[in-house]
Amino acid sequence: MNIKPKILVVIESLDVNDSSGTKGRVALLQSFVKSGYEVIALHYTQRDVKITDIECIKVTERRDTILFILSRIQRLLYRWFKIDVGSWVDSKFGFSFGFFNDANSLKRAVTKYNPTDFDMIWTLSKGNSYRSHKTLLLSPKWHSKWYAYVHDPYPQQLYPRPYNYVPYGFRKKRNFFREITLKAKYIVFPSQLLKDWMLSYYVEIARKSLIIPHQLSGQNVSGNTLPDYFDSNKFNVLHAGNLLDLRDPKPVVEAFELFLKQSPSAKKNAALFFLGKKSIFSNYLKIKAEKIPQIYASQDYVPFEQVFSMQQNTSVNIILEATSEISPFLPGKFAHCVEADVPILLIGPHYSECKRLFGSEYPYSFEFDDINKIANAFHKMYDQWMENKESLKLNRPDLQQYLSAKYLKEVLEESTQNQSS
Incomplete structure (x- = not known):
């Protein structure tokens, strides 16, 4: 033996x-x-x-x-x-x-x-x-x-x-x-x-x-762990994780707002989620959510099972890095997002470990002031989702192998x- x-x-x-x-x-x-x-x-x-x-x-x-x-x-x-x-x-x-x-x-x-x-x-x-x-x-x-x-x-x-x-x-x-x-x-x-x-x-x-x-966690996902506020039949865009002081959600919110204005059908089909504890951005997100019902921001910690289940059932995951010249960190949720095999919207500095791994040709990699480009990315992914939900994939076996x-x-x-x- x-x-x-x-x-x-x-x-x-x-x-x-x-x-x-x-x-x-x-x-x-x-x-x-x-x-x-x-x-x-x-x-x-x-x-x-x-x-x-x-x-x-x-x-x-x-x-x-x-x-x-x-x-x-x-x-x-x-x-x-x-x-x-x-x-x-x-x-x-x-x-x-x-x-x-x-x-x-x-x-x-x-x-x-x-x-x-x-x-x-x-x-x-x-x-x-x-x-x-x-x-x-x-x-x-x-x-x-x-x-x-x-x-x-x-x-x-x-x-x-x-x-x-x-x-x-x-x-x-x-x-x-x-x-x-x-x-x-x-x-x-x-x-x-x-x-x-x-x-x-x-x-x-x-x-x-x-x-x-x-x-990669290899964890089995149960639909029973999805919260009531998350409708898996919609075009969902999800940011999971605490918004640290330098992790500003405003570029995402502004781009999503622009996307909704330019895509009338998305108002009934799309949703943007921010999950995590309260932060310096909580009041900003609360005001935005009151004006834009398609935005949801949790007011406290969300249990891991629910978060992971939403990450695996969303249409798009977001990785939002700190506003800095370099981000040498690999976020803990990186593996969860790759595992979900749906597009990852990456917003961060030019010098970033996430961007290094995705490569220069990755189409959904942006810097903080690229609001119009991010809105266009929402359009592109939404149109693909409307045509065929199952076709909206990350499709990065190289990253699956690396993790x-x-x-x-x-x-x-x-x-x-x-x-x-």
Whole structure:
């Protein structure tokens, strides 16, 4: 009997409803399994989670440490007296007391396993938290098998302009990340442009980077998960995801409004959806939706099952990137949109990982001020939809392959061969 290669994963969350990042990490674990690996996931979700064919082990928070006590004192000072010492703690130590306690809690779980029993150990995080990576820095006997996954520029002051946030303790955070690049066997990025961007700050990445994009989920879609406000018989245009401050929906709304004015029949057949939590654009979208009944904007988070079902049943998906000169990010929803196999309306800067993957000949790729061109694209897709709904397809088998478990397996096998050579 063939023995499956084994991967130990240290991950902060397995709750797909807590962020788009977690959705992508769970899809990656599922692709590990599809690629023939046995996967054990040590997670810090603080509740039991079950994923088919993956051994999920909940790591409990250590409450017997001085770090735990300090983290609770910090929390209570703010709750009771509105005294916030967080900025001082971060400036002094780089991270919160809770961060260090969580990393130590995860480390205790990792020490129960032997590196010789595994082919790889992966650290996966979300947002600006890299607790799992700190865990591995504290576990040197695993370094020769460590795959450190990096989903965004780190620390935050390395985001491309016009992002300009500088976190407290940024120098210590820079040193922390540099140590990761020195100690890990591989630094894994979902995006080629993100790797190139980070390489300009951390030269050690050059000799140890892998590109593994977000994975196709392969999740079955049930029509029962579609909400009442979504009519799958219409020409639906969908943007799923929170509208961050620099992710301006106005070009889409203005182009859609122009499209409706120029196509009278679309007023009864078309709809535009924005799904996500409230943002600085919520009031703008609310006013527009009151004037234009074809526009729907959710006022809060929409459960992942519903969002994914709508993505797979819509006529057009939208990827809206931040207003910037470069977007090195690969959005978590990129794989979901490719999986839907319907056209993707892409709005972003010229230098963009999404645009790099689609190629220069892709017809539905635009910049932020291309309102007339976007409206014309709506016309073109709507006319095709009216003629034959089934013909409106993305039809990009190359992207399907790039995001597949098969491609992932090829990358991993090559990396382990290099590791043993």
